[in-house]
Amino acid sequence: MGDGLYGYAEHAEYDRLIATCSVRTIPAAWAQQVRAGGTITAPMWGWMGGVAFAHLTMAGDSTASGRFLADHLHFMTARSHLPPPRPPLVRGIGDARETRIDPSILQDGTALWVAQLAVPQAQVSWGDDATFLVDAGTGSRAEALSDPAGGWTVHQHGPIKLWDEIEKAILTWQEAGSPHQSGFGLTVTRDAQEVWLGEPDGPSWNLPA
Structure with missing residues (x-):
């Protein structure tokens, strides 16, 4: 099973997927294996150490959308989502x-x-x-x-x-008033993963999916 990033297709579709490892982006297999109306709940972590706790609901077209929760929850990060070795720091250049x-x-x-x-x-x-x-x-x-x-x-x-x-x-x-992560949301499609501020049509940033 590894670290679970490929889900478990044999018994899909699922009503709920709850991740117990942190991920940088939502794995495509998770969205493919959760039914329409089902939910994905996962702690998310990035290479700068920032964290957020996503709770997404699947739509009928295999897309998912939802908000980040107020909870602070973090698990060990999936190995393939870890950063590369960091180069030595050099001061005062540029x-x-x-x-x-x-x-x-x-x-x-x-x-x-x-x-x-x-x-x-x-x-x-x-x-x-x-x-x-x-x-x-x-x-x-x-x-x-x-x-x-x-x-x-x-x-x-x-x-x-x-x-x-x-x-x-x-x-x-x-x-926007410096809201907590729970003031943001995430939309996952086959082609992109977009974090938005406030509402889906608000300022947004693409995750490296």
Whole structure:
């Protein structure tokens, strides 16, 4: 059976699927093996360590949609959903600019999860009063820290401006009142998995499905 990501097709369809491992995205087999009107309940985890607890209802067209729950529940992550090895951290490289958000906001669990939606391929670490982001796939990096003169400075290097994407997502979340993960929802189709803020037509981010 492995870690259950392929479900158990022999006895499908199921009324409920409750995952006891955390996943980065909802496995396609789960949606295929739960009947219309059935539910998928799963803790979700990403490469920055942000977590949310999804509760989805299946539609008749093999799509699923629902909201994240208020509960904080986390299990061991499925092995194939774990991140690649993180490259060594390098300080002070790349273009520098001021940032409109305090890097320490990523110490908040919901803010970290929102940032992760913006750059799901990135990993985060903290040290020496700085927040570091690394994308092992592209080599993109960001380092954000307090400026002695006031405010905060970010250095960015590589093809993806990681902090630019995080800054946009955090500001969007703050403008909506900084809701908990339960203020977001998830829609799963055959082609995409989209997290939305507020309602399905609200601001949205694609999971790396």
